[in-house]
Amino acid sequence: MSDVTLTIDGVSATVPRGTTIMQAADTVGIRIPRLCYHPRLSIEGACRVCVVEVEGARNLVASCHYPAEDGMVVRTHTPEILQLRRDIVELLLDNHPEDCNTCERDGNCELQRLAYATGIRERLFAGERKHYEKDNLGPAIIRDPDKCILCGRCVRVCGEIQEVGCLGQVNRGFKTVVMPAHDAPMVETVCTGCGQCVNVCPTAAFLEKDATADLMKAIEDPEMIVVSQMAPSVRAAIGEAFGEAPGKAYEGEIYAAMRRIGVDYVFDTQFSADLTIMEEGAEFVKKLAEGGPLPNITSCCPTWVKYCETFHPNLLHLLSTAKSPMSMQGAMVKTYWAEKMGIDPSRIFSLAVMCCTCKKFEATRPELFVNGLPAVDRVLTTREFAWLLRNYGIDFTHLQPEEADNPLGESTGAGVIFGATGGVTEAALRTAYYLLFQKDLPADALNFEQVRGLKGVREATLDFEGTAVRLAVVHGLSNANEVLDRLIAGGEYHWIEVMGCPGGCVGGGGQPYAGANAVPLDECLLAQRASALYNLDAAREIRCSHHNPSIQRLYQEYLGDPLGHKAHELLHTYYYPRVPMGVRPQEAQV
Secondary structure: OOEEEEEEOOEEEEEEOOOEHHHHHHHOOOOOOOOOOOOOOOOOOOOOOOEEEEOOOOOOEEOOOOEOOOOOEEEOOOHHHHHHHHHHHHHHHOOOOOOHHHOOOOOOOHHHHHHHHOOOOOOOOOOOOOOOOOEOOOOOEEEOHHHOOOOOHHHHHHHHHOOOOOEEEEOOHHHOEEEEHHHOOHHHOOOOOOOHHHHHOOOOOEEEOOOHHHHHHHHHOOOOEEEEEEOOOHHHHHHHHHOOOOOOOOOHHHHHHHHHHOOOEEOOHHHHHHHHHHHHHHHHHHHHHHOOOOOEEOOOOHHHHHHHHHHOHHHHHHEOOEOOHHHHHHHHHHHHHHHHHOOOHHHEEEEEEEOOOHHHHHOOOHHHOEOOEOOOOEEEEHHHHHHHHHHOOOOHHHOOOOOOOOOOOOOOHHHHHHHOOOHHHHHHHHHHHHHHHOOOOOHHHOOOHHHOOOOOEEEEEEEEOOEEEEEEEEEOHHHHHHHHHHHHOOOOOOEEEEEOOOOHHHHOOOOOOOOOOOOOOOHHHHHHHHHHHHHHHHHOOOOOHHHOHHHHHHHHHHHOOOOOHHHHHHHEOOOOOOOHHHOOOHHHOO
16 A cells, blocks of 8 residues: 655655544644544544644544545644634533542543643533433443543444444434433443443543442451452553553552551462463363363453353353352452451451452352352452552552462462463463373473464464364454354354453453553553563463462362362352343343
């Protein structure tokens, strides 16, 4: 494809034909304001704050979709354009709540930044404002239509990236609003709780449901023993919430921070990631030996599990019955660890810090409760945890690293990489090989590059001592549909890993908001977060789950063998088809 050269504000830019004016401007350091635009989504062209003047054109054009042409002369900040942008943003603001100082997005709101950049210092328009009730009935996502600016990003990410189609714009003109069908509560719809709407929303029209107050209350209660865990990907992204560049893992600092806020015992979800591999790996090897049912489809992502229950209930028998690492960890805390410590499980407040908004939903699933108690009492997202540290006055990036507590804090490199797409597969392959042949892979063969990277669908066929193992690794629910369509059409797979969010857990709906010059779902950002986890894996002395000494001790002292009776009772679960409005058919257990 040939290149075109144009001039933008007197600066020459040469870009491939088909590049938009906005993209061309970005290449030469000229940032045209934008609201509805997002690089991973289709072009909406609705907000019009990105309009520019093209010499010879009759009208101003939206730079987000107007193609650059050879010889084009573009001006991005004439007096007319600056005034027009200001008028548009003023109109948005005057139909917006006046609560910036108490809004969760204060200081990290794209509308707020745009208002500052366009020079708005007062509200000039007065009149009727829209008002809709806030939807906070579900455990994961809050929808606040009053803060919606109708950019359409949430609708597009839900429909295009996730292929859920929960949201849409209804009504017309001033009464237009984004909502699920029939204005139903999000929890009663096909919403998977992935939180990608939260990630792409420029304001605070979508948020995770806050659980920090419940944690703070438990910390102050002398009768409660607070026990924590954190997902692998939290350590790969939390630094961004404190202004640090992506790509550095803060593991020991999080352990230290947990203790500073008053957590009594600091464990790590990476321990139970290793435990998950022992169960899921054994399950996979058993299915290989017995001829099925295959493929074995991963089940550690609650977004994917809920999506499968809703849209592909006929495939539920293929899902691994292994609980997620979070739920396994919670189960072990309130059984094995509680018994070792002589603690009444009802006195344990089990906290999970997760990259994922849907983990809040997972914690409420009654089939995951242990002896009538929730395995995990509350889930905080990475964003909530970062706020909590600020609230406690903790200078996070200057903390001295500490170690996790044992016996539920020791982990291997295999547990670390769960946070990146392909990581579960890679970890499982390391242990499945051992279970099949009673020997380890060579040290230089532990990295499975075939399943790494950010391509939406990765497929590979591996040779395990003459046994061909066909794999598929996907992230993002639209990519999952692509592979499932192949499977339904007769495609043969032995193993399929599905992560609901782009990039896997590193791109979870609860991760830090991107900064002023970055965008959520940006592949470079996701790759940097993933690299932080791969670096931790490479530095680990033990890189295979089956060699974790604490895992070996757990089976010897308490669980017996993988897939044994006690392991099945505490570490495995079941699924059920979901029908409209969240009704749960009691006879539909799978």
